[in-house]
Amino acid sequence: MSTHLPNLPEMGVNRVIQVVPSEDMTQATCLWEAESIDTLDKYLRDKVGDMSVDIYHNVNEANSIGLPA
Numbered sequence: 527m528s529t530h531l532p533n534l535p536e537m538g539v540n541r542v543i544q545v546v547p548s549e550d551m552t553q554a555t556c557l558w559e560a561e562s563i564d565t566l567d568k569y570l571r572d573k574v575g576d577m578s579v580d581i582y583h584n585v586n587e588a589n590s591i592g593l594p595a
Contacts, residue, residue: 536569537565537568537569538561538562538566538569539558539559539560539561539565539566539569540560541559542556542557542559543557543558543559543594544556544557545557557585563582563583566582567580567582
C-alpha cells in the first residue's frame, strides 16, 4: 500500500522519509523531516484529526546510522 502526501513540502513539513508499519498494520514508526515537532503535529492534526495517537522525539543525527543524506 502506498500513501501519497500531496503538496509536500508544506507548512514547515519537508517530507516523510520512512514509514515502518507493524506486521498487523495497527502501529507504525515514521521518520519525518520538519521544522519542529509542533509544526509536524499541526500538519498531521490537519490531515488526520484525532485518528492517531502520536509520540514524538527529535533525532540525534550525530549518533544515528542509516539516515538518508
